[in-house]
Amino acid sequence: MIECAHVYKKYKNGTNALYDINISVEQGEFIYIIGPTGSGKSTLIRLLDGEEMPTKGTVKVVGIDVGSLRASQVPIYRRNIGVVFQDYKLLPTKTVFENITYALEVIRMKKPQVRARAKEVMGVVGLSEKGNAFPHELSGGQQQRVAIARAIANRPKVLIADEPTGNLDPGKSDEIMDLLERINERYGTTILMVTHDLTLVNKHRKRTVVLEHGHIVADLAEGGYVRHDQ
């Protein structure tokens, strides 16, 4: 589902962000990418969602060679993946319902289907009653749920979550994790989650890839991680 083969990324300003990254993620897998600030986590996400091109190597997601896409093809490619961000990235002037339907209108889904699907995913994330609320009227946890609902509305095969619990307290973080696990199990969605919340990683154990200074330093199939410098 996700294949990174000998991926290097060097930015124009000379920063080397990733060195020889090799990751293979199977369909339906739930994987953490962890590492300190500057370890290359964000760069990896940018390569996966098509924002950046690898300097060397290939990045394949759902069988698409992301690095070789033309700029105009990137939006179409993104319809195959769902992305969730730490800061939710909801459209502030649109209601919860509109935020979700927007992602479906983009792919030119028919109106009745758009409404039905939006209602369905609002149910999945437990926000059926909040359709008319604006993002600023919701708590952080609720906003992240909306973001997740939007990301899965299009039934993507892959969900990329960039620090989805970064702005949430431990209780809310657990709820978000439960939700992601449920989506992973119910729909068989492949989930790649970037985090630096080790408590969460150790509590909800899954395959964990550790990045440091742009290198993969560990790929733990059993999950759980204790930093070697502690």
Add this chain to the structure above:
Amino acid sequence: MISRPIKEGFRGVGRHWGMALSSAIAVTITLVIISIFLIFSWHLHTFTKSIEYSMKIAVLIDSEHEDPTSEQLIKKSIEKLEGVKSVTFSSKEDEFQYYLQQYDDKAMQEAMAPFGEDNPMSDAYYVEVENGDLIQHISSEIRAIEGVADVDYGGQTTIDMVAAMETIRRIGAMFVAALSVLAIFLIQNTIKLTIGAREDEITIMRNVGATNGFIRSPFVCEGMIIGFLGSLIPIAVTVYGYYALYQRTQGVVFSNLFHLETPLPFITYIAGILAFVGIAVGFIGSWLSVTKYLRWKR
């Protein structure tokens, strides 16, 4: 059903009405100036054209030669002359009608109409020359042709004046074009500010897989709506202003030579042009500014 971009465009104007208003005012100011220049330029154009028409050499046929054979001979002789561009026939009836049209007053026209029965006019040829400088020379040559009763042209001063007015009109047109560019620039900048404030929104739209066209269309509609709103005041000013001017002057400015167009349908054309320019300026301005934010880094 209103399509999505139009609906979103209206919403955009409503949600960012402050920005929309400042953009619309920028358009309004430029369109008022453009409107004045349009009206001025149009009148200069018609005035020049009417003088140009009278600048043609009018060749009046001698009443004894007003038969088709003689007239054909005269026509051929004129056409043979060097520098003649065209020779158009005008019957004495046409001439009388043209004479009647010189009166703006309907009552006066009706009073003169009965004279047509014993038409005092002559058949005539109107000769267009290739170059205004030749007019004097050709006139004297035509005068020598048998069957020509009289030859008339405006004189050198008129030729020079027409050339001067043509130049003024061209400068006016350039000024209108420059103003349109200025309006585009103004609306582009204000819309750029509106969009700048919504850069995050654009990023989000992209993240959910929206193509550039999908993102751009509501912004472009918004620009067109703003442009149209900006054209409303200039249209109102033009319509009321022109009516007032026309009524006050009775359609005559400076002298009998310079007539104002009757308000209808002239003013509707100007209003249409203003609305079109407003919308077009909004379209181009918003297109340019949104495109800047849609450029891909890769």
